[in-house]
Amino acid sequence: MKIGSDVTSQPTAVVEAQKQAKLVDAAQQFEATMLQELLKPMQHGQSSWGGEENSDDTASDTISSYGTEAIAKAISKGGGFGIAKQIVSKVTLEHQRNSEKKISYY
Numbered sequence: 001m002k003i004g005s006d007v008t009s010q011p012t013a014v015v016e017a018q019k020q021a022k023l024v025d026a027a028q029q030f031e032a033t034m035l036q037e038l039l040k041p042m043q044h045g046q047s048s049w050g051g052e053e054n055s056d057d058t059a060s061d062t063i064s065s066y067g068t069e070a071i072a073k074a075i076s077k078g079g080g081f082g083i084a085k086q087i088v089s090k091v092t093l094e095h096q097r098n099s100e101k102k103i104s105y106y
Helices: 012-043 058-077 083-105
Strands: none
Touching: 012 058, 012 083
């Protein structure tokens, strides 16, 4: 019984497309994390209900944190600051260079 998928049985184009999709997803997650850190100070300004902020309210802090995370992910998926795009571009270029080096060694 074989549990794992056999990567060698899949066409190269499919494997490369899967790798590219994973790279894009990881780059977007990275950008979203950075954006979330940039947005955090904004959530501590004023309560979303218009009142004074109560720093002891952990439920409100948790909800606010989830909201900040959702906003950061949405911004990143929509293009964000272009960080994810730059990461994908640089990693893909580096991968191509390494592939060319391996071919030239043979």
